[in-house]
Amino acid sequence: MRKSDRGTPRQEVRKYRAGDAGRLAPRVIIGLVIFTTTSVSNLNGAMAETGSPQGVTMVAATDGQKIPESARTTAASLFGDRCAVCHGPNGDGKGPGAENLNPKPQDFRSRKWQRSVSDEKIAKAIVYGGPAVGLSSSMAANPDLEAQPNVVAALVEHIRSLAHKR
Numbered sequence: 001m002r003k004s005d006r007g008t009p010r011q012e013v014r015k016y017r018a019g020d021a022g023r024l025a026p027r028v029i030i031g032l033v034i035f036t037t038t039s040v041s042n043l044n045g046a047m048a049e050t051g052s053p054q055g056v057t058m059v060a061a062t063d064g065q066k067i068p069e070s071a072r073t074t075a076a077s078l079f080g081d082r083c084a085v086c087h088g089p090n091g092d093g094k095g096p097g098a099e100n101l102n103p104k105p106q107d108f109r110s111r112k113w114q115r116s117v118s119d120e121k122i123a124k125a126i127v128y129g130g131p132a133v134g135l136s137s138s139m140a141a142n143p144d145l146e147a148q149p150n151v152v153a154a155l156v157e158h159i160r161s162l163a164h165k166r
């Protein structure tokens with residue numbers, strides 16, 4: 001059997017590949033650019049959708065362990081300024097702003113409620129508002145707190161501290 005019987009002669013194969021690569025290179029590069037841009041924008045889309053709850057998961061994961069004192073101070077005064085009007089300074093849900101609300105805010109002192117709710121849900125309700133956790137839109141979002149996970153964690157801690165003691 002002669003070499004040429006086994007198919008395309010070596011010489012020709014090399015020539016074909018070299019020429020092909022030369023012609024393909026620009027297309028490959030353009031393809032890569034398109035691929036990269038679409039993947040990145042998809043990624044951004046995914047982050048826009050899921051980034052927020054993830055942020056809150058992180059917040060909830062702090063679990064009161066490493067909350068700076070300054071965040072506790074900020075959270076305490078923030079609760080007085082923004083939340084007590086509806087939730088009441090003691091968390092009973094009977095603030096003047098809640099009078100005409102339906103549904104009324106939850107009584108944070110209730111130990112039954114405290115047991116039923118996760119830190120994550122509390123954090124999510126605070127940052128993204130009631131509708132984000134299936135509750136009333138009277139519970140407004142606090143988007144400025146998204147960038148302050150320590151303060152959110154401290155607010156969660158504050159709400160936990162309002163529970164009736166045994």
Ligand code: HEC
Binds near residue numbers: 078086098104105159
């Ligand atoms: C305008 C009145 C109002 C203000 C101000 C307000 N809330 Fe609320 N909040 C509500 C109402 C009403 C609900 C209950 C919604 C429901 O049950 O559908 C609620 C629900 C919540 C919940 C979820 C409770 C649950 O049942 O899981 C949390 C946590 C919460 N508020 C925290 C806060 C914090 C912290 C602030 C201040 C940053 C705040 N709220 C400010 C009215 C208010």
